[in-house]
Amino acid sequence: MRKKSTIFVAAVTLVMLLAGCGAAENRQAEAGKPGQELVYATVKDINDMNPHLYPGSMPAQGMVYESLVENTADGIQPLLAESWEISPDGTVYTFHLRQGVTFHDGEAFNAEAVKQNIDAVQHNSAKHTWIRLSSKIKGTKVTGEHTFKLILSEPYYPALLELSMTRPYVFLSPKDFQNGETKDGVKGYHGTGPYRLTEHLTDQSAVFEANAKYWNGTPFISKITVKVLPTGETTFLALQKGEVNFVFTDDRGTDSIDTEAMDRLAESGAYQVVRSEPMNTKMIVANSGKADSPVQDKAVREAVWHAIDRDTIASQIFSGKETPAGTLFSSNVNYADIGLKPRAYDLQKAERLLEEAGWTRSGEETRMKEGKPLTMTLFYDAASLSQKTEAELIQNTVKGIGMKLELLGEDSSSIASRRAAGDYDLLFNQTWGLAYDPQSTVSAFTSETAYYHAIKGISRAEQLKDEIEEVMVTTDEEKRKALYADILTTVHEEAIFIPLTNGNLTVVAPGNLQGIGFKQTQFELPFERMSFK
Amino acid sequence: MNGYIIKRTLLAAPLLIIISFLTFALNHLSPLNPAEVVLRAQGVPQITQALIAETEAALGMDRPFLIRYADWLASCLRLDFGDSYITGTPVWSLLGPALLNTLKLTMVSVIAILALSVGLGILCALKEGRLLDRSVRGVSFFLTSMPSAWLAAMMIWYFSVKLDWLPTSGMDSSAGYILPVTVLTVSYAGIYFRIIRSSMLSQLYEDYTLYARACGLPERKITLRMLKNSMQVAVSVFCMAVPVILGSTVVVESIFAWPGLGALTVNSILGRDFPVIQAYVLVLAASFVVFNTLSDLINAALNPRLRKEF
Numbered sequence: 027m028r029k030k031s032t033i034f035v036a037a038v039t040l041v042m043l044l045a046g047c048g049a050a051e052n053r054q055a056e057a058g059k060p061g062q063e064l065v066y067a068t069v070k071d072i073n074d075m076n077p078h079l080y081p082g083s084m085p086a087q088g089m090v091y092e093s094l095v096e097n098t099a100d101g102i103q104p105l106l107a108e109s110w111e112i113s114p115d116g117t118v119y120t121f122h123l124r125q126g127v128t129f130h131d132g133e134a135f136n137a138e139a140v141k142q143n144i145d146a147v148q149h150n151s152a153k154h155t156w157i158r159l160s161s162k163i164k165g166t167k168v169t170g171e172h173t174f175k176l177i178l179s180e181p182y183y184p185a186l187l188e189l190s191m192t193r194p195y196v197f198l199s200p201k202d203f204q205n206g207e208t209k210d211g212v213k214g215y216h217g218t219g220p221y222r223l224t225e226h227l228t229d230q231s232a233v234f235e236a237n238a239k240y241w242n243g244t245p246f247i248s249k250i251t252v253k254v255l256p257t258g259e260t261t262f263l264a265l266q267k268g269e270v271n272f273v274f275t276d277d278r279g280t281d282s283i284d285t286e287a288m289d290r291l292a293e294s295g296a297y298q299v300v301r302s303e304p305m306n307t308k309m310i311v312a313n314s315g316k317a318d319s320p321v322q323d324k325a326v327r328e329a330v331w332h333a334i335d336r337d338t339i340a341s342q343i344f345s346g347k348e349t350p351a352g353t354l355f356s357s358n359v360n361y362a363d364i365g366l367k368p369r370a371y372d373l374q375k376a377e378r379l380l381e382e383a384g385w386t387r388s389g390e391e392t393r394m395k396e397g398k399p400l401t402m403t404l405f406y407d408a409a410s411l412s413q414k415t416e417a418e419l420i421q422n423t424v425k426g427i428g429m430k431l432e433l434l435g436e437d438s439s440s441i442a443s444r445r446a447a448g449d450y451d452l453l454f455n456q457t458w459g460l461a462y463d464p465q466s467t468v469s470a471f472t473s474e475t476a477y478y479h480a481i482k483g484i485s486r487a488e489q490l491k492d493e494i495e496e497v498m499v500t501t502d503e504e505k506r507k508a509l510y511a512d513i514l515t516t517v518h519e520e521a522i523f524i525p526l527t528n529g530n531l532t533v534v535a536p537g538n539l540q541g542i543g544f545k546q547t548q549f550e551l552p553f554e555r556m557s558f559k
Numbered sequence: 560m561n562g563y564i565i566k567r568t569l570l571a572a573p574l575l576i577i578i579s580f581l582t583f584a585l586n587h588l589s590p591l592n593p594a595e596v597v598l599r600a601q602g603v604p605q606i607t608q609a610l611i612a613e614t615e616a617a618l619g620m621d622r623p624f625l626i627r628y629a630d631w632l633a634s635c636l637r638l639d640f641g642d643s644y645i646t647g648t649p650v651w652s653l654l655g656p657a658l659l660n661t662l663k664l665t666m667v668s669v670i671a672i673l674a675l676s677v678g679l680g681i682l683c684a685l686k687e688g689r690l691l692d693r694s695v696r697g698v699s700f701f702l703t704s705m706p707s708a709w710l711a712a713m714m715i716w717y718f719s720v721k722l723d724w725l726p727t728s729g730m731d732s733s734a735g736y737i738l739p740v741t742v743l744t745v746s747y748a749g750i751y752f753r754i755i756r757s758s759m760l761s762q763l764y765e766d767y768t769l770y771a772r773a774c775g776l777p778e779r780k781i782t783l784r785m786l787k788n789s790m791q792v793a794v795s796v797f798c799m800a801v802p803v804i805l806g807s808t809v810v811v812e813s814i815f816a817w818p819g820l821g822a823l824t825v826n827s828i829l830g831r832d833f834p835v836i837q838a839y840v841l842v843l844a845a846s847f848v849v850f851n852t853l854s855d856l857i858n859a860a861l862n863p864r865l866r867k868e869f
Binding site for chain 1: 602603604727729818
């Protein structure tokens with residue numbers, strides 16, 4: 027018996043010793059960390075950081091690369107270009123580049139580098155069709171060491187906006203190019219931005235160190251470490267322990283921890299939670315062009331709009347993290363503050379609209395019109411918990427007004443294929459986001475891979491298409507305003523895009539961090555402006 | 560014995576070919592256009608027909624299915640599983656390190672599981688029905704029934720956050736192994752310990768044990784003989800535990816942010832990175848076949864009767 031207890035005690039001691047070793051090592055790691063560092067958790071690896079392709083993490087690319095101009099709440103501001111002129115016909119942009127800027131590898135940033143980068147992007151233009159500018163660039167020209175000309179085939183008003191985006195029109199050291207190109211991979215990731223990538227362990231971590239030669243002054247935070255951690259409990263516990271001290275909404279719109287966990291961290295005093303203004307709108311797209319479907323009927327689309335309880339969705343499903351959306355674009359989106367009248371949650375009105383349109387019912391049954399039942403399918407992204415819950419809530423509500431909604435969860439690629447093929451009644455989607463709107467979402471109205479089918483069924487479809495073409499090229503600001511107002515009013519009245527909630531970005535940061543803000547380009551954060559108190 | 564080894568190894572080859580074919584075919588049963596999947600996986604915001612056609616040609620998707628399969632199989636034999644749809648880098652450069660990380664975790668866990676289950680299995684068999692036997696079985700039943708995700712979260716909370724002894728996740732230091740290995744050991748040792756215990760117990764009542772006792776052999780020698788005979792089960796258990804754990808570390812890996820196969824596969828499935836998924840299934844299936852064959856070979860070496868039966 028004594029022997030056994032000796033073995034037991036020995037085993038326990040061994041385990042404690044092992045654990046003790048680990049703890050010592052761990053504390054050392056903590057002790058070696060100065061207070062000027064941020065460690066942020068993310069679900070996805072930073073991936074390929076080539077800024078001229080799309081697999082990379084946008085927040086990480088935002089730290090390393092910069093564009094010619096910056097999109098701010100006050101409009102377009104200088105960044106790598108100090109100033110610019112636009113020719114009277116709107117087709118030639120002359121940029122005067124900032125002098126004394128170098129890439130992280132020491133190469134000079136000049137007009138030649140700008141030309142090489144833009145040319146490299148254009149050589150792979152098939153991948154950049156989403157950004158209309160890629161189809162308008164006719165030529166690039168170096169006219170001086172720091173003067174560069176961008177020549178367009180026709181005037182295009184969002185040119186500067188699209189040049190300000192995180193990708194693809196940002197600048198990589200030409201030394202990193204492979205055979206003068208970037209489309210088949212690059213040799214390094216040297217940008218001009220405030221942080222340099224110094225270490226990357228795939229699916230584990232990445233380290234960004236402050237660029238001491240940054241043209242706008244060395245950033246206060248000396249080091250930013252990216253740690254790949256799963257969402258939920260692990261990240262929450264790592265935040266509690268201090269192994270990571272920063273999390274934010276990622277570029278797929280997902281938060282690493284839920285609202286309750288955020289509140290608990292904020293209550294502890296060690297962390298603060300900062301939310302951005304509305305960044306995008308989550309919505310249901312109604313396919314007006316779907317043959318033989320009740321969704322062709324405007325009254326049905328309006329009834330769905332009136333039958334959605336957005337307050338409950340925002341407060342219950344999103345725990346107050348999102349806000350109810352009344353229109354396709356929130357009023358802080360350019361050209362979108364035109365006073366459209368939101369359709370309130372009103373089941374009686376929904377029923378009345380259906381009755382007037384000839385959708386009748388007897389008792390509790392599904393409504394019918396000309397022998398056809400009021401049945402539709404709503405497609406949601408099977409990976410999204412919130413979409414499923416929202417869909418179930420809506421399904422339950424519309425049942426009360428005699429509408430039968432079938433729900434079908436699919437993966438996001440299948441949903442994108444359906445959207446392109448027009449093979450749906452209703453599906454969940456979202457707008458592009460503050461920096462891209464209204465132009466990107468509005469361009470998508472007529473794009474065959476996006477909302478072409480959804481718009482096709484309305485009476486003003488052709489006219490809308492012409493207006494969208496025109497709004498992108500007109501150089502007359504007043505005319506543009508009027509055109510946008512008309513386009514947005516049309517889709518609002520036709521109830522094609524049924525808004526649900528406005529999404530925003532959330533940052534959980536150490537309580538003593540200041541200067542936390544957001545960029546218009548949505549998924550990058552201005553780390554260079556942050557500092558510890 | 561040599562003949563047995565050759566026969567057994569040859570049997571594994573057609574099995575692997577069938578598995579490889581199924582893996583390849585299943586991925587191509589997906590209703591989605593592979594070129595479109597590649598472009599989506601790369602995050603291209605707008606996919607046009609021209610781009611799809613260009614990608615199809617670049618990937619060689621326009622060739623007949625069987626030719627593509629033969630090409631793929633030939634490259635797989637050279638450990639060339641193609642390029643990842645998402646990163647564009649060779650699959651092996653992603654799968655290799657991930658496999659190594661998971662193997663490290665698996666091997667340490669399997670050794671812990673083996674030590675614990677063999678030790679406890681023998682102890683409990685020898686003390687059958689006594690308090691020790693009953694309490695060990697009770698505790699192991701309790702521990703095995705706990706969901707590993709919950710157990711992992713609880714252990715991180717207690718040992719990492721509250722006591723501040725261990726890191727919450729990752730494999731930056733050797734201390735990072737302690738929690739995931741403990742969770743895996745707790746989840747599996749209970750199952751394997753029962754197998755060893757019952758195999759030992761079955762030896763207790765064999766004729767040779769009775770005969771040895773009747774001859775007056777010392778109890779220690781009898782136990783050793785019984786142990787050798789029940790080793791066959793232990794070998795099978797060990798060999799099958801490796802691929803089983805290799806394929807089921809997903810939960811533990813994702814909770815402990817272990818950069819292994821589990822995390823890689825989940826991301827690949829979500830991103831529809833078919834080349835990585837194919838390679839993963841193939842590697843896992845191959846490891847089942849290899850370890851199964853290995854277990855048969857060791858058992859045949861331990862028990863000559865098995866060689867004749869074949």
